[in-house]
Amino acid sequence: MATPPGVSERDFTRALTEFRNAIGADWVFTSDEDINLYRDAYSPFKGEAEDRVPSAAVAPNSTEQVQAIVRIANAHRIPLWTISTGRNLGYGGSAPAYSGSVIVDLKRMNRVIEVNDKTHFAVVEPGVSYFDLYRYIQERGLKVWIDPADPGWGSPVGNALERGGGRTPMRDHWNAVCGLEVVLANGEVLRTGMGAMANSEVWHQYKYGFGPLVDGLFSQSNFGIVTRMGLWLMPSPEAYRDGRVNVAQHDDLVPFMETYAYLMNSDILRGTMLLESPLLNYHVTQGGSFFEMPNGPSTAELDRLARERNLPYWSAEFRFWGPPKIIDAQWEYVKEKFGVIAGSTFADGRRYVLPAEFDQNDPTLEVALGIPSLGVFGLLQGGGHLGFSPIIPMTGDAIFRAQRAFGRLYAELALPAANQFAALPWSYNPRALVLLFGLPMSRDKEQNRQSREVFERLVEVSAQNGWAEYRTHIAFMDKVAEMYTFNDHAMRRFHELLKDAVDPNGILSPGKSGIWPRRLRSNRG
Numbered sequence: 001m002a003t004p005p006g007v008s009e010r011d012f013t014r015a016l017t018e019f020r021n022a023i024g025a026d027w028v029f030t031s032d033e034d035i036n037l038y039r040d041a042y043s044p045f046k047g048e049a050e051d052r053v054p055s056a057a058v059a060p061n062s063t064e065q066v067q068a069i070v071r072i073a074n075a076h077r078i079p080l081w082t083i084s085t086g087r088n089l090g091y092g093g094s095a096p097a098y099s100g101s102v103i104v105d106l107k108r109m110n111r112v113i114e115v116n117d118k119t120h121f122a123v124v125e126p127g128v129s130y131f132d133l134y135r136y137i138q139e140r141g142l143k144v145w146i147d148p149a150d151p152g153w154g155s156p157v158g159n160a161l162e163r164g165g166g167r168t169p170m171r172d173h174w175n176a177v178c179g180l181e182v183v184l185a186n187g188e189v190l191r192t193g194m195g196a197m198a199n200s201e202v203w204h205q206y207k208y209g210f211g212p213l214v215d216g217l218f219s220q221s222n223f224g225i226v227t228r229m230g231l232w233l234m235p236s237p238e239a240y241r242d243g244r245v246n247v248a249q250h251d252d253l254v255p256f257m258e259t260y261a262y263l264m265n266s267d268i269l270r271g272t273m274l275l276e277s278p279l280l281n282y283h284v285t286q287g288g289s290f291f292e293m294p295n296g297p298s299t300a301e302l303d304r305l306a307r308e309r310n311l312p313y314w315s316a317e318f319r320f321w322g323p324p325k326i327i328d329a330q331w332e333y334v335k336e337k338f339g340v341i342a343g344s345t346f347a348d349g350r351r352y353v354l355p356a357e358f359d360q361n362d363p364t365l366e367v368a369l370g371i372p373s374l375g376v377f378g379l380l381q382g383g384g385h386l387g388f389s390p391i392i393p394m395t396g397d398a399i400f401r402a403q404r405a406f407g408r409l410y411a412e413l414a415l416p417a418a419n420q421f422a423a424l425p426w427s428y429n430p431r432a433l434v435l436l437f438g439l440p441m442s443r444d445k446e447q448n449r450q451s452r453e454v455f456e457r458l459v460e461v462s463a464q465n466g467w468a469e470y471r472t473h474i475a476f477m478d479k480v481a482e483m484y485t486f487n488d489h490a491m492r493r494f495h496e497l498l499k500d501a502v503d504p505n506g507i508l509s510p511g512k513s514g515i516w517p518r519r520l521r522s523n524r525g
């Protein structure tokens with residue numbers, strides 16, 4: 001039997017017996033067959049000793065059962081690792097950062113507690129998937145939309161805690177959180193915000209409560225187990241439309257992004273934008289690169305290619321939700337503002353007054369219409385990936401600098417163009433952009449080794465430029481935390497101070513976000 005490091009077989013056996021007594025023998029998993037399900041399907045260490053493996057898994061059905069598990073783990077110093085639905089693919093899936101942890105799988109806690117379509121919020125348990133929540137709303141004809149992550153099989157709780165994003169105006173998932181219920185490391189239950197008042201009427205309508213805000217302490221964290229979450233929803237809009245804006249040349253990106261930021265921060269553009277480049281897409285098919293390579297074509301040459309091929313250098317689709325006359329006016333205004341950039345062109349897209357039949361061939365459209373989907377997997381062209389996702393400023397200049405910095409790195413590492421899972425920015429969050437890279441993962445150890453090396457260098461090059469990742473894979477949490485250097489890692493030291501205070505036995509998700517409890521701190525990579 002695999003036991004957590006430093007825990008004797010006798011103690012572990014005792015703890016497992018106590019887990020069985022607390023939640024039922026059917027919900028404590030110890031066979032290899034069961035445990036293997038919790039390995040990371042996209043592991044960068046597949047088939048290698050560093051691959052993270054749990055020692056067992058437990059699946060509680062209620063907050064009280066979670067409390068019981070935490071108390072037992074405390075008594076026997078058993079490390080736990082919490083997942084909601086465990087679909088965190090690209091960042092570790094359901095696997096723990098610390099091998100030998102017992103997975104606390106919250107999939108059975110899948111109750112939708114409430115959906116309110118008058119003041120627009122939902123209250124869910126961690127095991128509720130986007131599909132579950134969507135179905136609940138549809139079955140009752142409630143007039144609210146959810147904002148699914150793509151793909152939609154994960155949970156609103158897990159995704160919001162990881163600060164993931166969607167595509168509608170509610171796309172910043174942590175921003176939509178209002179009120180948590182948390183089981184602390186000592187087994188006590190805490191309710192945040194207005195929920196701190198026993199009979200509060202506004203737990204899920206007002207975020208702040210009274211006194212210091214603590215909700216953020218439970219996001220990307222190992223300070224507690226979230227057992228319930230309030231989420232703000234969007235009232236079902238009357239209509240949807242989209243349209244495309246193209247600009248012709250390389251340097252047009254600077255006014256393009258300035259206009260974008262103005263419209264976004266004025267609440268005229270509200271959804272997620274993915275910046276695209278028809279010209280660079282073509283260039284890549286010709287053996288070129290998405291990045292600006294030191295030995296590659298100059299900007300002037302690429303501009304010439306854009307003119308010759310009649311391909312816009314930059315392009316983006318914008319989406320609008322709301323009453324028809326308002327979204328039509330928004331699109332007109334967006335065209336007017338971007339129209340100032342010489343050579344800009346526009347394409348009116350789809351327009352639906354809802355409910356309507358809609359274009360089934362575009363999986364991203366479904367997500368933008370608040371419908372969870374697995375269709376986006378088709379866009380990944382098979383294979384696993386390791387997500388690399390630094391945050392950069394919302395400016396054309398920052399995008400250019402990123403293309404140059406990563407181009408230099410790819411040249412230095414002599415990586416083939418085909419290896420470049422191109423990184424153009426998304427606007428999942430207000431005020432900043434995120435670059436999403438997917439480095440290929442496979443069964444081939446050599447390819448994985450190379451991807452890991454590229455990953456580490458990407459993290460370092462980003463940090464040299466003042467950018468850091470917003471989220472990372474379990475195998476690289478220490479590496480990314482290391483980049484947050486201000487004042488001799490004051491943030492990490494503060495996290496550790498909190499960790500030791502709230503979880504003195506260090507049982508909750510050791511290593512999460514680079515935070516190790518005192519007794520395991522020597523594990524920091």
Ligand code: ADP
Binds near residue numbers: 084087089153157158
């Ligand atoms: P999803 O349900 O969206 O697939 P996961 O269950 O994979 O998300 O969770 C992603 C990460 O978020 C986990 O690795 C864990 O660190 C953290 N997490 C998930 N659920 C909880 C929870 N209920 N409480 C605390 N942390 C959680």
